[in-house]
Amino acid sequence: MDIAEFVEQSLGRWRSQRSAHHLAFSHFEAVTSIIDIVPLEEQDSDVIALCHSYQIDPELATHPFRMTWEGESDWEEGNIIKGTTILVPIPDQNDFTKGQLLRDQGYAETIPSVGDYQINPEGVFTLLTPYDRAMAEERIWFATPNLRFRVSLIRTSAGTGVVTASFSSEIRDLKSE
Template sequence: MTVDEFFEKSVGEWSSQRSSHNLAWAQFEAITSDITITKKTANDDEVVSLCRQHEIAVEETDVSIAMSWEGESDWDEDEVMEGTAVMSVVKDGPANGRLLRSVGYAETIPAVGKWEMTEDGVFVLHTFYEAAAAEERIWFATPNLRMRVSLIRTSSGNGVVTASFSTEIRKLRP
């Protein structure tokens, strides 16, 4: 699968179940959320702004998406977790490159990650933040079921602080 096909297949509305494991305390957190992924054109204001933020020419980007989510955790059912992020793929080779994000995963600051597509169709993303590093592996179990494993490592990259697993089911139109 190419990175373009991967993002093409990711477009849509998803119901997500996420389990997060705090490894030091052996604690579980269960999060349910709704995720919407839409495609963005290179001349979209948010894409232009993202590229400017990262000092990259819009022409260098391959595919861009916006992702928004709204969910709740069993740790605090009164608090709604929501957010939105714009992401642009830059290819440095046929199966690897950079991912620009308006909002990061481990820290809510703009981030640039390094991605690669593995031979068996897993999108692997490494992002280094100021105090942590994130590793995400995303793949399709079926065209309508996306899986995601995310690790937050210490900034040295050795220890893993939390590991989480998401299963995202495509909401089918009636």
């Protein structure tokens, strides 16, 4: 599987169940959300602007998309979690199974980020994103075409300790199609 297939299989509306493990104090957090992943044009002005902000030729971008989520956490009652971000894959030109992924807003901190992705022969997409004070590590894979899983770790910037680990089960919302 390369990044083009991975993005195509990811498009649509997903109902997500996410459990976060806050490891230092063994806390469980439960989040339910709706995630929408929609394709963007490679000529989209936001896509081009994001490439330029990293001094990357927009011609190298492929299958850009927007991800939007809205959900609720049990961490605090009535705590609504929502956001949207643009993601732009910049695959290695000779191997689309690896490359960079630009986004205009990260998970761990609300600043733009650039990560390195790789898709292994089993179809597991791994993304490593360094931040100032942390490293985010994500693994995403499809159990079936309509069910994907995501494991996200936040490591300390030294890369040694893991602060938070979370697991998402994402089921395609077929009613929305």
